[in-house]
Amino acid sequence: MFNFKEIISVTLILFAIIDILGSIPIIINLRKREGVIQSEKATLVSGVLMIAFLFVGDGILKLFGIDFQSFAMAGAIIIFLIGLEMILGKDFFHTDPDIKSGSIVPLAFPLIVGAGTMTTLLSLRAAYSVPNILVGIILNLLFVYIVLKASGWIEQRLGKAGADILRKVFGVILLAIAIKLFKTNLPA
Template sequence: MGYTFVSATILLLLITDPLGNIPIFANALRGVAPERRTRVILREVLIAFVLLLAFMFVGDGFLRVMNLSDLSLQIAGAVVLFLIALRMIFPPDKGEDTVPLTEPLIVPLAIPALAGPSALATVMLLVSQAPERRMEWVAALTVTMVVCGIVLVLAEKIRRLLGDRLVMAFERLMGLILVAIAVEMLLRGIRTFAGQLH
């Protein structure tokens, strides 16, 4: 199954998970003055975008240097996606009392909240499967980051409008969809590997 612009955008949105990141951003920005929060969020989204974009353009070279095949990346990406999806469905208990004393920079918001291992593996996988459509994947990533920026800037309004329970329900639904995507990727990788053995 090849990805289209729409399916790649949806996959990237599921992985970057802007709705699920609302509590993480809210917690990390507690120590930041309200008038600076929008600027900090947009800066972190931009950093994540630049990092993911860099992986899109140097990822295939990185694979060659590390002597890794597209198939190994696909299977590894499926495993990472599966683990991330499980955390979305069964989130670990997070201590809400850990308020950062300084303004967050890069960690933990840009990395790993937005540009985590699964997002990095996914952009590399998209490019390795169809390098001739690289600009299409760049466009999908751009749309994804714009949506993330809008959702996170409006995070407080979204939480008030939907309530924490509905946000959590969306998070778990996205996790369930991501589990299915991860299993499909894993099965495709296994079928390809089995085909190479014959």
């Protein structure tokens, strides 16, 4: 039933797509804005989204008549705005100060579970057995949780100047990723 080689492959593929280490500047920025990152909530919501999309993602998109390119473009817009926030130091995602939702949007979706992760899950389902994919998801969620919990410690090690530089550099990278998503998913 479980295949160690498949579990390792799925885990590494998802690790590369989720890229939680690359999201550290965004996590630090969200923590500054929100005051706290709800690690458990973000990890749980990410897990529910991944597992749900693994089983019903293709059907949900078809039900709403949404092609995957449109879904990917919507994710690209959110990623683009987050990149602008990081570079310009402006907040585009305004929330009620009493409601701390940054752990859900944009952290759980679309940063951890974005269009790339969802597309990958559908592709993995075609190539690997579901139990092995589920184990790969769980292993990635454990790593995501550890990084989210350690975000304060990581920020202290970077210092203010280091965090600012990292945030701006990754802001540019996010803009580039968003533009690539646009280009890839534009109709020919």
